[in-house]
Amino acid sequence: MPAPVAKSAKSLKTVMLAILCALVNLPHRVHTEILPKPNITVEPYPMTEGDHMTLLCISRVSASDAVVKPQFAFYRNKQTVQDFTSYSSYKVGAAQMEHSGDYTCETRTSNDSVKKTSEVLHLDIQELFPQPELKVSLAPVYEGGNLSITCSTVLNPIAENTMLQFAFYKNKEPVQTFNSSNEYEVYSVQPEHSGKYSCEVQTPNNSTKKLSQEVSVQVQGASDKSQGSYVYKPQSTLRLMLSACVLMLTACTLVHHMRTTKQQKTKNKRPSSPLVL
Structure with a gap:
């Protein structure tokens, strides 16, 4: 009978060893599965x-x-x-x-x-709108006239319903705070309105904000306007001088011709000497 007892003990030992191994590996198996x-x-x-x-x-x-x-x-x-x-x-x-x-x-x-x-x-986070561009309606700008500046940009089509706000600056100081208008206007412009202008665009919640490049605006005096905006170039001056010379030469020729004609007529009218017999 000793043989079956030994065999049973060996089987029990094997089972317990298997259970122990299972318990050791259980955390890893659980973690891997869950x-x-x-x-x-x-x-x-x-x-x-x-x-x-x-x-x-x-x-x-x-x-x-x-x-x-x-x-x-x-x-x-x-x-x-x-x-x-x-x-x-x-x-x-x-x-x-x-x-x-x-x-x-x-x-x-x-x-x-x-x-x-x-x-x-x-x-891929897409751009909402590119850097704005500042445009001046008329150049040059004359004293007493009107100044109109526009701030332009384009919304991304996937966010076309986004509201934008615009602000304007002169020499980096605000001249128009953020609102829905992309235009800044000045009526009866004065010399003190000269300067470097820029604009800024933002979303209402201020999550995206972009600044334009500066544009220089120089207000010219009223006398500059009366004199016109024509700029004389060296070629233009040369043409004017040549034109003046031609005009003077033509005038001299005309005067000389008139004098010659008059003298000829006077000579023809003189009485001939009497015939002496």
Whole structure:
């Protein structure tokens, strides 16, 4: 009978060893199964600069899971933009074009025993509107006249309903604060209105703002207007001098011709000498 007892003891030892191995490997197996590869998404899309951007790292594991307690991190172009926290979202209040790039998110267990990384999500933040351009209606500008300056830009078609506000500056000092009008007008312009003008465009929430290049405006006096705006060039002066010479030569020729004709007529009218017999 000793043989069956020994065999039973050996079987029991094998079973207990198998159970022990299973218990040792259980945490890894549990973590591997309950921490799947995450999925990264973005809202809204497509997106223009100034939009509120939210990235979500979606996992089938709840962030409140008492066993796993997952943590989330976000990366742009393989650089950390938000380190591991319990928050599964990454938010940017006013996205700019420099926020474009390749995004990924990573999940891990609280004890850092298991990590999973999402696929790459490429984001392209589009320009809402280009740098504005400043245009002066009339040039040159004369004293007493009117000055009209326009600030022009074009909205991206995907955000065509966005309201824009405009402001104007002279020598970097505000002359018209932000409002919906893209024109700045001055009536009865004076010399003190001369200067370097620029304009700025922004969204109502100030999330996107762009400044134009400066344009120089020089107000000319009323006497300048009466004299006209013709600019004499060396070629024009030479033509005028030649024209004057031709005119003088023509006048001299005409006077000489008139004198010669008069003398000829006088000579013809003189009485002939009497014939002496």
